[in-house]
Amino acid sequence: MQQAMNVQRQRLKLFALIAVFALPMLTAWVMVQWRIGIPAQRTAHGELAPDVPVLAEWPLEPRHASLDGGDWILAFDCSRDCRAEADRWWRMHRALGREAPRVSRLRIGGMPEALPGETVTQWRERPEWQQPGGIWLLDPEGRAVLSYAQGVSQRDVFDDLGHLLKRNPDRRAVTELDGERP
Structure with a gap:
């Protein structure tokens, strides 16, 4: 029983680590694809x-x-x-x-x-x-x-x-x- 909980805890840690790196990339992709949260300001006036x-x-x-x-x-x-x-x-x-x-x-x-x-x-x-x-x-x-x-x-x-x-x-x-x- 202890071994099964330890394996689940390790899998949860691995999933959390993957999520830490994957979620920002997924968020950026969604922002670019659907133009959500991208500022519409202009940098040049001319x-x-x-x-x-x-x-x-x-x-x-x-x-x-x-x-x-x-x-x-x-x-x-x-x-x-x-x-x-x-x-x-x-x-x-x-x-x-x-x-x-x-x-x-x-x-x-x-x-x-x-x-x-x-x-x-x-x-x-x-x-x-x-x-x-x-x-x-x-x-x-x-x-x-x-x-x-x-x-x-x-x-x-x-x-x-x-x-x-x-x-x-x-x-x-x-x-x-x-x-x-x-």
């Missing part, structure tokens, strides 16, 4: 921009070598209310704090004088993907990551840019560290 070509192919004049420095680029079309838009994005750039040197601003159109940290250029011709007042976040290789329509909240762009900078370490700092190794 729209993905697969149709926007790389920055080197944009019809801009003049072409600035300062944009090839490996920084993230906040490009914005400044065809309407340019002074206010340029100031708005300059203030957001300053709000990045210690991450600000990793970002360059590219103003397309508007007044010829540039604010600090800004490059000014003009459209040679308006591409079909361009939208008046549009804003684009470009990665260090010049690929458009996100695009925003005119009138987007400054906070939304700030949050997306902060998230991208956090998830993508500064390659210049990594290269410097690699160069210091014996």
